[in-house]
Amino acid sequence: MALLEVKNLDVRFAVRGGDLKAIRGISFSLDKGERLGLVGESGAGKSVAAFSILNLIARPGYIAGGEILFEGRNLAAMSERELRKIRGDRIAMIFQDPMMTLNPVLTVGTQMVEALKAHRRISTANARKIALERLKQVQIPSPEKRLDQYPHELSGGMRQRVIIAIALLLDPEIIIADEPTTALDVTIQAEIMALLLELCEQHNVALMLITHDLGVVSQVSQRMLVMYAGRVIEQGPTKEIINDAQHPYTQGLINALPQMGEPGRRLFQIPGSMPSLNRIPTGCPFNPRCQFANDHCREVMPEYVRSGNVDVACHEVAALIEKEKQLQEEQP
Amino acid sequence: MTAPAPLVEIRNLEKRFDLSGNFLEQLRFRNGKLTRHQEYVHAINGVNLQVQKGEALCVVGESGCGKSTVARTVMGLLSPSGGEVHYGGKRIDDMSGKAVLPYRRKMQMIFQNPYASLNPRMTIQQTLEEPIRFHHPDWTKADIKNQVQDVMQSVGIDPDWGVRYAHEFSGGQRQRISIARALAVDPEFIVADEPISALDVSIQAQVLNLMMDAQEARGLTYLFITHDLAVVEHFGTRVAVMYLGTVCELADTATLFDSPRHPYTQALLSAIPRLEDHRPNHIRLHGEVSTPVNLPSGCVFHGRCPYANDRCRQEIPALIATDSGSQVACHAVEEGRL
Numbered sequence: 001m002a003l004l005e006v007k008n009l010d011v012r013f014a015v016r017g018g019d020l021k022a023i024r025g026i027s028f029s030l031d032k033g034e035r036l037g038l039v040g041e042s043g044a045g046k047s048v049a050a051f052s053i054l055n056l057i058a059r060p061g062y063i064a065g066g067e068i069l070f071e072g073r074n075l076a077a078m079s080e081r082e083l084r085k086i087r088g089d090r091i092a093m094i095f096q097d098p099m100m101t102l103n104p105v106l107t108v109g110t111q112m113v114e115a116l117k118a119h120r121r122i123s124t125a126n127a128r129k130i131a132l133e134r135l136k137q138v139q140i141p142s143p144e145k146r147l148d149q150y151p152h153e154l155s156g157g158m159r160q161r162v163i164i165a166i167a168l169l170l171d172p173e174i175i176i177a178d179e180p181t182t183a184l185d186v187t188i189q190a191e192i193m194a195l196l197l198e199l200c201e202q203h204n205v206a207l208m209l210i211t212h213d214l215g216v217v218s219q220v221s222q223r224m225l226v227m228y229a230g231r232v233i234e235q236g237p238t239k240e241i242i243n244d245a246q247h248p249y250t251q252g253l254i255n256a257l258p259q260m261g262e263p264g265r266r267l268f269q270i271p272g273s274m275p276s277l278n279r280i281p282t283g284c285p286f287n288p289r290c291q292f293a294n295d296h297c298r299e300v301m302p303e304y305v306r307s308g309n310v311d312v313a314c315h316e317v318a319a320l321i322e323k324e325k326q327l328q329e330e331q332p
Numbered sequence: 333m334t335a336p337a338p339l340v341e342i343r344n345l346e347k348r349f350d351l352s353g354n355f356l357e358q359l360r361f362r363n364g365k366l367t368r369h370q371e372y373v374h375a376i377n378g379v380n381l382q383v384q385k386g387e388a389l390c391v392v393g394e395s396g397c398g399k400s401t402v403a404r405t406v407m408g409l410l411s412p413s414g415g416e417v418h419y420g421g422k423r424i425d426d427m428s429g430k431a432v433l434p435y436r437r438k439m440q441m442i443f444q445n446p447y448a449s450l451n452p453r454m455t456i457q458q459t460l461e462e463p464i465r466f467h468h469p470d471w472t473k474a475d476i477k478n479q480v481q482d483v484m485q486s487v488g489i490d491p492d493w494g495v496r497y498a499h500e501f502s503g504g505q506r507q508r509i510s511i512a513r514a515l516a517v518d519p520e521f522i523v524a525d526e527p528i529s530a531l532d533v534s535i536q537a538q539v540l541n542l543m544m545d546a547q548e549a550r551g552l553t554y555l556f557i558t559h560d561l562a563v564v565e566h567f568g569t570r571v572a573v574m575y576l577g578t579v580c581e582l583a584d585t586a587t588l589f590d591s592p593r594h595p596y597t598q599a600l601l602s603a604i605p606r607l608e609d610h611r612p613n614h615i616r617l618h619g620e621v622s623t624p625v626n627l628p629s630g631c632v633f634h635g636r637c638p639y640a641n642d643r644c645r646q647e648i649p650a651l652i653a654t655d656s657g658s659q660v661a662c663h664a665v666e667e668g669r670l
Contacts, residue, residue, distance in 0.1 A: 041532035041534060041535075042532055185394035186394065186603045187599055187614070189603065190614040212533060213605060214533075215605025219606075253534060258537075258562040258563050259566075260607070263566050264566070269537040269538045270538075273503075
């Protein structure tokens with residue numbers, strides 16, 4: 001059984017004039033120690049998906065349907081009290097902006113001890129010992145000093161290291177990292193990503209990495225999901241998707257990267273932009289930007305088809321697979 | 333060897349920002365004595381750059397390295413603390429506001445955040461008309477209108493949308509409008525400060541293509557500021573890598589990406605997450621970027637450099653030409669240790 005299993009998750013935002021459907025029936029699973037990448041552009045719903053796993057969606061948002069099974073228990077139906085036992089303890093979260101995540105008026109040590117004491121019966125002295133241990137693991141220079149420092153005294157990279165240390169404090173099963181390195185410089189980003197990867201392997205923690213950076217996903221994750229307008233449009237092993245993307249949107253995303261183009265030539269570009277939630281087109285949500293779109297795409301939402309080990313939601317891919325099958329039947 | 337005269341030349345540029353406040357705030361009482369205490373951010377320390385006509389010179393570096401300050405100083409939005417800025421052979425940084433006007437028409441800027449750089453209370457038509465009216469006071473209303481329509485079409489914005497306000501457009505469209513505003517007065521030279529960093533991947537490609545098309549159609553020269561090396565590799569003719577207010581390597585794009593010489597450039601290049609990588613395999617730099625308030629002695633990079641020795645800690649390296657055609661400011665390269 002998978003450690004985390006999300007089935008048909010539906011998240012909506014209640015606004016005047018009806019609900020906005022931010023997530024429309026996404027399903028995926030995460031095994032113990034597995035690293036899963038969640039990719040998409042802004043507005044695709046990737047952060048909402050991550051937040052809804054711990055039911056951290058603030059009103060007017062709500063989970064309208066589906067199940068989030070963590071070790072067989074449905075997080076979507078749990079009471080706030082039960083959820084608090086899981087948040088930070090069994091499933092930890094790392095957010096994008098380290099300055100917003102840390103409390104500016106408490107020292108790093110106080111915040112770490114606080115997290116430990118909220119979940120374990122432990123003396124302050126012991127809690128500080130564990131906190132120091134974790135700070136050493138994230139390779140912060142002079143960790144003893146950092147315990148008594150305030151977040152504003154640390155650089156961006158160090159703050160994110162502290163956040164990772166806090167996420168690891170209670171030996172969680174899963175870490176959900178929402179764009180953990182987006183606010184950082186390239187060289188610092190590379191260091192933090194390598195550290196996160198190392199620690200997850202060392203402690204056998206499952207990692208769910210939300211990012212818009214395909215390069216990071218291909219370096220870190222074993223499987224990936226590509227989201228577009230609240231739907232997962234492609235999911236499967238990362239290498240297979242990066243090397244041979246099936247969905248026209250994923251192909252476009254990869255080909256639009258400057259590293260894929262020849263220097264000085266025009267880049268491949270996907271026309272248009274992601275639809276806003278109140279104007280999602282009928283049928284396949286990508287159809288207005290898709291070069292292969294036909295009337296069928298404009299009317300019917302595509303079902304998932306399997307191509308290799310990858311699940312793709314695209315009529316064109318489905319048609320191609322069908323054609324191949326026929327060809328094989330004709331030539332025994 | 334005589335290279336053609338550069339369109340824009342920056343000589344020994346320096347820029348300091350005063351942190352110490354007014355005179356009273358500078359006074360400190362120490363050991364029974366009243367002393368005056370002054371502190372500066374040394375944003376640029378002696379940068380020399382030449383932008384040739386028709387090229388795209390990219391300036392890369394991490395946050396705080398002074399790349400945006402270079403852009404703003406070239407544009408005259410900041411006045412340099414030392415050094416000179418030349419445009420077409422004329423020194424422009426000490427010109428009076430009136431004398432510099434014809435140069436301002438030839439130099440335009442595109443900013444990073446299209447949500448902040450467009451006036452929310454002006455329609456797009458007004459936004460695009462303003463620079464034209466300012467620089468061509470003799471033009472008739474019809475001339476201005478035609479020019480606005482042309483420029484909107486050239487960036488792929490429907491001219492009928494001129495009556496709309498900036499908030500009615502998506503991020504990519506807003507950046508197109510910013511580009512249109514820069515192009516409206518037919519400039520020769522465009523400074524683009526992180527023009528695509530705030531945009532999504534698929535939109536970044538659209539905007540980059542637009543900028544390359546405009547370069548081809550109008551013969552533009554770019555000074556392109558970015559932190560994204562993948563974009564530089566695609567877009568740049570030459571690259572200047574900056575670290576803590578100094579240029580540490582300057583080379584043709586292909587040369588820089590094939591054989592980076594400066595240890596910082598090497599680390600920076602290895603840190604780009606590439607699609608074909610299976611694990612992060614970057615050169616690990618230790619320590620943090622030091623602050624531009626207290627600049628380190630000697631080479632600014634020595635605190636994080638794996639090859640630093642005593643000379644690096646004391647003597648500031650100068651940009652020297654190497655056999656591969658790039659210019660590198662590094663003692664280790666000069667001595668052949670690297």
